[in-house]
Amino acid sequence: xxxxxxxxxxxxxxxxxxxxxxxxxxxxxxxxxxxxxxxxxxxxxxxxxxxxxxxxxxxxxxxxxxxxxxxxxxxxxxxxxxxxxxxxxxxxxxxxxxxxxxxxxxxxxxxxxxxxxxxxxxxxxxxxxxxxxxxxxxxxxxxxxxxxxxxxxxxxxxxxxxxxxxxxxxxxxxxxxxxxxxxxxxxxxxxxxxxxxxxxxxxxxxxxxxxxxxxxxxxxxxxxxxxxxxxxxxxxxxxxxxxxxx
Numbered sequence: 001x002x003x004x005x006x007x008x009x010x011x012x013x014x015x016x017x018x019x020x021x022x023x024x025x026x027x028x029x030x031x032x033x034x035x036x037x038x039x040x041x042x043x044x045x046x047x048x049x050x051x052x053x054x055x056x057x058x059x060x061x062x063x064x065x066x067x068x069x070x071x072x073x074x075x076x077x078x079x080x081x082x083x084x085x086x087x088x089x090x091x092x093x094x095x096x097x098x099x100x101x102x103x104x105x106x107x108x109x110x111x112x113x114x115x116x117x118x119x120x121x122x123x124x125x126x127x128x129x130x131x132x133x134x135x136x137x138x139x140x141x142x143x144x145x146x147x148x149x150x151x152x153x154x155x156x157x158x159x160x161x162x163x164x165x166x167x168x169x170x171x172x173x174x175x176x177x178x179x180x181x182x183x184x185x186x187x188x189x190x191x192x193x194x195x196x197x198x199x200x201x202x203x204x205x206x207x208x209x210x211x212x213x214x215x216x217x218x219x220x221x222x223x224x225x226x227x228x229x230x231x232x233x234x235x236x237x238x239x240x241x242x243x244x245x246x
Contacts, residue, residue: 015173038114071151124164127207128200
């Protein structure tokens with residue numbers, strides 16, 4: 001039991017320390033609005049869009065503003081993509097999407113700020129949107145391709161953004177086991193049920209993984225080799241290689 005607790009502290013301790021401070025305000029009942037205003041707006045917007053798209057008067061409106069399909073013109077898909085982050089799937093219970101947004105978007109906003117949170121969420125969603133077009137162009141006979149019928153399927157909605165944010169925040173705070181668990185779960189999803197949503201999740205993972213790599217390289221650049229102290233710039237090592245220049 002003690003080793004499990006130590007592992008949990010090592011895995012989630014830095015993330016918990018970052019999130020704990022903003023949540024301990026003088027008015028805990030107002031915490032969702034004061035500490036996570038963007039998340040509160042996102043949850044409210046998702047609930048509103050779910051309500052509207054399940055009404056005869058609102059279904060076509062929500063589809064026209066936030067439903068992204070690969071068969072649509074690219075400019076139209078890009079125009080709809082920002083709102084598509086908050087359009088939940090019609091065939092899934094909306095409470096699941098609301099809980100995911102509240103938890104993952106909320107933690108990300110506390111750790112990264114609302115601007116970075118929205119930026120990473122949009123990057124993950126856009127990666128899935130563009131992958132769908134590429135996959136359909138490749139065709140179903142290619143390993144990462146998609147059947148042409150998927151061109152009429154609506155994109156994943158908030159789930160790709162949730163996956164991307166979960167991976168980035170966990171990686172940023174050293175929760176590498178959590179990062180790996182999310183990745184393995186997304187791969188298992190595709191292996192067990194190969195569909196457009198699962199492959200878009202993998203595309204979101206690849207995009208956010210590339211972002212993590214870029215951040216790591218930026219903050220820890222490779223240092224050039226330096227000449228050992230006391231050595232001369234023109235001296236060779238007898239290996240036939242040119243001497244290291246300072």
